[in-house]
Amino acid sequence: MKNKPELLAPAGDLERLKIALLYGADAVYCGGPGFGLRANAVNFSFEELKEGIDFAHQLNKKVYVTINIVLHNKEAKELLPYLKKIESLHPDAIIVSDPYVIELALKETNLEVHLSTQQSTLNYESCDFFYHEGVKRIVLARECSKEDIAEIIRRVPIEIETFIHGAMCAAYSGRCVLSNFLTNRDANRGGCSQICRWDFKLLSDGQEVEAPKDFTLCSKDLSLLEYLPDMIDMGITSFKLEGRMRSIYYVATVVSVYRKVIDEYCNNPDSYEYNKEYERVLRRVANRDSVAQFFNGVNDERGSYYNGREELSNQDFLGLILDYDAQTHVATVEQRNYFKKGDVVEIFGPNHPVYTMTIDKIYDENNELIDVVRHPQQIVKLNVLAEVKRYDMIRFKIVDKQ
Template structure:
């Protein structure tokens, strides 16, 4: 059975390392020409560091170059592609086909972004002939569409499995441009789809219990991963380059486990409902399957008046561990205190314990850890490793 690639987002070098450590086979990152202009995007130097790091682990790095370029960006892109080629990134993710022509002078593999909204096998066939090696399918594809494209066009397919959804067809929303003068197709999306509006039919205000919005629930394909593997999808993609290390670690680890468990023994595989709880809790937003099952009715809309609760489960990141003293050096991320029951999780471990001995940076006894990024030491009964995380039970 062919194991699909698990592809994770990485907003910076720290998240790149976390994604790969927690089980991603590849990461996608944003450079100078990507659709998250306001993220902490990678400099060329960081791309080099990230690519070297990934290659040492036998993993891959893809760079998103997927804006709808205006003339001034088009005039700069060829030089940028040469730099990415020299660094040795594994592929670029594009939406503008002008880049295909420019990339022919490089060794860069070309993945076609979901921004190009490829929904059918004729379009896929066109792009294959143009030299595109992988298509990130439009999120509106249903499973029958995906199967038909896979069976008829010999091209790698990448499918979104988790994260936020555009309310529009990708590339067909310029609400940000009109309402905030920020160009959504050049990375300036201000998420107008999550705003509330008043809906009128003529002069009649159509007013429900919650205001009108375009906002949709997030995507979660956790229970359909075996189906996607059976369909021989090449890459399973997690959305969220602006998400935290905690989110990335948790989501990647869950999908890593699902893929491995199914591929290890498909006949005896049973879907583990606890994974859904973990996914739901980390995102604090409802997740559903959406278009894969042909479902884009009222069940997938999200009418909540924009009230989303910040997740405070992530308590700290392990920076070091002394096996002799059992003291872990922790960087605080949320309030915790002596007596709390907490869970440690890492790429290869999960265990719970109650915090008994807690110290400040000078090893003075401490009761409460309340300062952001505060460095503390705490006694942990089992061995932990750098980049393991501590969360609320």
Template structure:
């Protein structure tokens, strides 16, 4: 079996803390947003100072930082673009992810050595469009989510270019980059960072042919009638590798630290395990179970194998998904006493069953038997945010391991 180089694992980072967790848990690169020109206006986003710290951290671990500047710009959005891209280059950003030709031009004029990737907002769904961007000197394109595996194979066969494709995360009800539902319903421009996610709202359903006065919502199992299931290729990653995908992208700059760490951890494990022995690779059911611990909706393979149907939408009764809280972060571990110093992130108490997990898919469960505060005083519950506690653990833990519990 002939396979190419190991693909990049690209993770979302909505703020500086998420960036550090993503890289610590195995991301080869992260994509972030700045204070301008990005599509996640409500994410934490990065100041230039945050970017400098993030790049320094990434460099320490041999990782890269990309900045999404992928709005569809109107005239008033173009001010300051030249200075912005020059600053990103000076900071050491590895590439910018852009959709608008005006912003591409601004980047090339002000920071000609800053690499440009074409965003999924450009809705790239055929090989001739890929060839167009290749002819413009673009080294990488981020495909629309609506592309199949067979289409990716054809793109790679016909065009020598890096391809980045989504492997996990939220799906849009609309074609990538072409939604105006938020604009229409809330006057918030989805293509300039203000998406209200109108498709995720709970809508009334009305009997067809009536004047809208006869609601049938009480007869429907589910009123989230436009909401897609989330993408997950965790069970099919070798197919994307064989198709020639160069960068495997996880969606979710607004997702939690627990989500980012869990999903990155699983995909890192799968990629590394596959490349250790491709011929004998087998999916471990534990990897799938772990993904469900971070899942917020039911999962689908979306467009990769066939056109989605109603089974790929959140119609009917939703799957029962056990939710998990990020309960604590390991700061220290004393091997002699088997006591871990934990920074509390969500309430936990004596008697709770919790699970520790860390990079390289390390994890174990135990029951909390005793808790001490930072002064060594016993306590029954750790309920104050960010408080420092000590907990006796059944197995060794390491700095930056996480503790979680089911809700």
């Protein structure tokens, strides 16, 4: 049995916070009403933050609040009351990047401070500096190799958090002004419009360069699933999943897979075997290919799509279970994608094996029999023989697309 690292998941709103924790995350990170990135995510109000933190603490889990924008003068003046308000909600830490936020939080509050990946920390001297400033944990830049991470852990007695899964930035995280120039949206203030993923024509001396496809700077995603045992042995404190803008289906699927791999390895390290089936499950919620990016010390063209790509769209997620009556075996379901009578589906949840069934009878809200469920968030009832629970999810049965 090995000590388990923390599994840290994104929470774009209260629903995703609950889903992430129920599906196996040990902690979540989320933004409050100010001073965070992801301006386009539905950030939490103070009331929602309080509810989310209380919910997590009841499960003996943690919530970290991001306060990591690039700070301007006006915001610096407004910071202390905001920090005090956040402190009163009792989160387990704040995630910050600006030195002034670090200094003020450590001087004027009892908040635990984690250094955001926005600081692009890649070396042990910087880690040592922040350690002596009083920072409890450093979220390393995604550009660290495993040797970099191991050396930092060896040299500096500070908690280390690393990204293990999710989207990459073509620049050091957020240190990019493409979005500002082309769409007037500031990547360092949560407004990134993902210009690097756009298609571009290449010009040379004003002439379009002939190419089979348009040019893009788009990075492939990161996935370190198969390296988790090595990373656990290295002594990394926390494994972070990217994606505060992602759906509840994405969060539930990715959290469950990483939860299983961490538990399987830590519970039985000697007999652990990597299960490629989990990659297949992860691919179902991906809209880009995934690679190990910088972890193996190689950063070449295999980490990006320079010659265009197709974003995969995903209609796997069919419905969310709202309620289940164990007497009648009837599940109340909220629709998320089109499905119909005769479809073979799987129901998955945090506390039971995946259950496969063929949809037979579907009843609408008036208890009328229907054949198809086509309306977004339509409420229907299905016969489900296995006992399922609120927050379980229905997806098409996995078929091998390799």
